[in-house]
Amino acid sequence: MPNKKDDVYGDHISHKFNNELTELKTQFLNMGGLVESQVERAVQALVDGDGHQAEDVRAGDKRVDKMEVDLDEEATLIIARRQPTARDLRLVIAVIKMVADLERVGDEAKKIAKMAIKLSEEGQAPRGYVEIRHIATHVLSMLHDALDAFARLDSEQALRVMKEDKRVDEEYQAAARTLLTFMMEDTRNISRCMSVMWVLRALERVGDHACNIAENVIFMVKGEDVRHTPVEEAEKVVGR
Known part of the structure; x- marks a missing residue:
């Protein structure tokens, strides 16, 4: 549960x-x-070799x-109509930034779906699916x-x-090293392993965007920008 001191968004007169x-x-x-569902379904499509589900994920990106466009428009209208200040302005600005991260997570899901289709057409599953499941989770x-x-x-x-x-x-770096070793042992695996590498990279980027959203939550609640700062500094901000 959040601390009461963090509950800074109350009611308004309007x-x-x-x-x-x-x-x-x-x-x-x-x-x-x-977008959470998009990533989950894309990974499942990859592991199951389900090209149809992967196509559904790609279509869902639209x-x-x-939703990104609609949210940006609504946030812009709130700023124009209400001219929010302080905590309310932080909320609206944070949402605009976080929406961009969510849209990019959707893009990563689309990339995974694209690789799922490619790999399903090629048949036999390559190495790296255990690592994909682990990092995806x-x-x-x-x-x-x-x-x-x-x-x-x-x-x-x-x-x-x-x-x-x-x-x-x-985890991403360890999985990449494992796949690199496998490719060096048998060059016939290079193409398929490279596809798996792209999936792992996409998942690592999903983690980056989740981290960005978390940073913006701290900005909303504490009023301090913790981007590009060590975790130790963010810890001090949260502890205040």
Whole structure:
């Protein structure tokens, strides 16, 4: 549960303004749920060799793009109509930034789906699927927790997401080394292993975007920008 001191977004005199902010947050979380599902279904399509599901994921990217445009428009209208200040302005600005991260997560899901189609057409599964499952589980957990931190204005949970990013980077590098060794042992595997490498890279980027969302949650709640700062500094901000 977030600390009471983190619960900085209360009611406003204008009931309509309350509704607009609530709707903005709801739409953002809906978009988050969609891209989370897109990544999960793309990975499942890859592992199952299900080209049809992968095609569905690729087609679903248009819906993600539309949600991004709609949310950007709504946020812009709120700024124009309400001229929010302080905490409310931080909320709207953070949503605009986080929407961009969600759209890029959708793009990564589309890339994974594209590789799933390619690999399903080639037949036999290459090495690296165990690593894909493992990293996918990790980054999807990060994304879910980052969205939950936003929903509950929980800066401590957001900080935990930030701390996981280093672990994902390490897992990605270890998986890449394993695949590189496999390719060196048998050059016939190079093409398929490179496709798996692209999937692993896409998943690592999903973790990066989850981390970005977490950083913006801390900005919303604490009013301090913790991007491009060591986790130790972010920890001090959250602890204040």
